[in-house]
């Protein structure tokens with residue numbers, strides 16, 4: 056199979072022998088999409104269906120257009136060509152069925168918002184119409200504080216919380232609404248291993264228990280290997296779509312990068328060796344012979 060030949064196309068639920076729930080119409084349908092800025096094309100040829108409960112990992116080197124893809128799905132960035140539909144409607148900004156966990160950045164230390172008020176913004180903060188009655192609202196916030204293990208700091212100002220604590224709240228804010236599609240931009244970055252596990256388990260539970268579809272940009276596929284249905288790999292102007300086994304082969308990645316790349320599987324992990332210098336971001340990679348990581 057050739058990466059240059061384009062792509063493995065949308066992985067259909069039927070082909071993967073999925074359950075009836077997963078045979079539902081796609082939450083997200085991307086058709087022959089391309090995205091660039093001015094004369095610079097970041098990627099093209101992206102066609103993807105994402106159904107309820109499916110988990111899609113977006114990978115690729117720095118600057119390959121991963122965040123731009125999420126922005127296109129959020130409706131804040133226009134495609135150069137192609138189309139995106141969410142629940143059968145053309146994408147638009149502020150869709151209430153879309154939850155978003157932005158790239159991690161620490162809240163200002165002086166931010167006066169308390170953790171529980173930050174979570175509550177996910178319920179009605181950006182919505183029109185009547186807010187939920189305050190008792191229901193309080194109940195939902197309490198339940199989400201428990202889910203993200205944040206009850207102990209519910210009344211603390213978010214600016215004085217650690218990066219990991221803030222990240223759990225960000226995910227709680229995205230999960231507390233009724234979203235059908237969750238977009239996460241590197242939610243595991245700068246978290247310790249224990250927190251990485253906790254955050255990925257939370258996201259996994261939300262798709263299993265609530266049939267949410269998840270699109271996650273991740274720096275390394277390994278922490279989410281057991282959740283991923285589909286990989287979108289952006290590199291060299293191309294958009295490769297397939298299962299982990301389809302995409303992570305020496306042949307496919309060598310073809311994509313136009314240079315020999317070796318994919319090694321060791322102790323259940325995927326290690327990519329020989330990536331071009333500019334493309335190291337996005338993978339666990341083997342150490343140099345001098346022992347240093349490249």
Ligand SMILES: Nc1ncnc2c1ncn2[C@@H]1O[C@H](COP(=O)(O)OP(=O)(O)OP(=O)(O)O)[C@@H](O)[C@H]1O
Nearest residue numbers: 092093097115116117118119120121122123124336
């Ligand atoms: N609004 C914009 N106008 C022009 N160029 C942009 C704009 N937004 C992003 N870019 C450029 O497009 C390229 C892709 O950016 P993007 O943030 O989508 O990449 P990425 O794959 O998410 O990168 P990283 O892994 O570093 O987060 C970058 O070179 C970036 O500078």
